[in-house]
Amino acid sequence: xxxxxxxxxxxxxxxxxxxxxxxxxxxxxxxxxxxxxxxxxxxxxxxxxxxxxxxxxxxxxxxxxxxxxxxxxxxxxxxxxxxxxxxxxxxxxxxxxxxxxxxxxxxxxxxxxxxxxxxxxxxxxxxxxxxxxxxxxxxxxxxxxxxxxxxxxxxxxxxxxxxxxxxxxxxxxxxxxxxxxxxxxx
Numbered sequence: 001x002x003x004x005x006x007x008x009x010x011x012x013x014x015x016x017x018x019x020x021x022x023x024x025x026x027x028x029x030x031x032x033x034x035x036x037x038x039x040x041x042x043x044x045x046x047x048x049x050x051x052x053x054x055x056x057x058x059x060x061x062x063x064x065x066x067x068x069x070x071x072x073x074x075x076x077x078x079x080x081x082x083x084x085x086x087x088x089x090x091x092x093x094x095x096x097x098x099x100x101x102x103x104x105x106x107x108x109x110x111x112x113x114x115x116x117x118x119x120x121x122x123x124x125x126x127x128x129x130x131x132x133x134x135x136x137x138x139x140x141x142x143x144x145x146x147x148x149x150x151x152x153x154x155x156x157x158x159x160x161x162x163x164x165x166x167x168x169x170x171x172x173x174x175x176x177x178x179x180x181x182x183x184x185x186x
Contacts (some may be wrong), residue, residue, distance in 0.1 A: 031148035066174040074112040083109035099152040114146035114163030122171025
């Protein structure tokens with residue numbers, strides 16, 4: 001386990017060190033939840049054209065429960081593992097780039113941004129990618145959001161990877177729950 005954590009720290013320092021002040025504002029925008037939420041609100045409005053109001057309301061309910069679920073489980077893991085964020089590690093403060101003005105919560109395992117982004121992407125892809133092939137691009141958006149957490153200095157790669165895997169599982173599970181109640185959304 002210690003070897004894995006050393007590798008994780010080394011990879012974090014390398015990825016975080018690739019950053020440049022030129023791109024810092026871009027990555028701060030990417031990591032800002034408001035923009036991701038706005039994007040998914042627009043996507044939901046778009047999907048409403050095909051689903052109708054009733055199925056869209058059901059979808060919004062399931063999405064609300066999905067985000068609550070991923071957030072709460074993420075917090076349980078953070079409190080349970082109590083792994084410090086890299087920006088709270090005294091040994092890293094002088095060798096890493098902290099782009100974000102504040103570090104955030106004390107613990108970082110695993111990334112809520114990664115889990116929520118991948119949960120939403122997986123949810124929409126599972127439900128709609130057969131009809132709308134471009135939905136698969138949501139995984140790229142989720143990956144960019146997840147990487148932003150390493151770039152700005154608040155998560156290790158293992159935090160992001162674990163959040164990604166949990167998000168994919170959660171998004172798939174909740175898409176299946178939605179399909180159980182709305183078997184043919186179109």
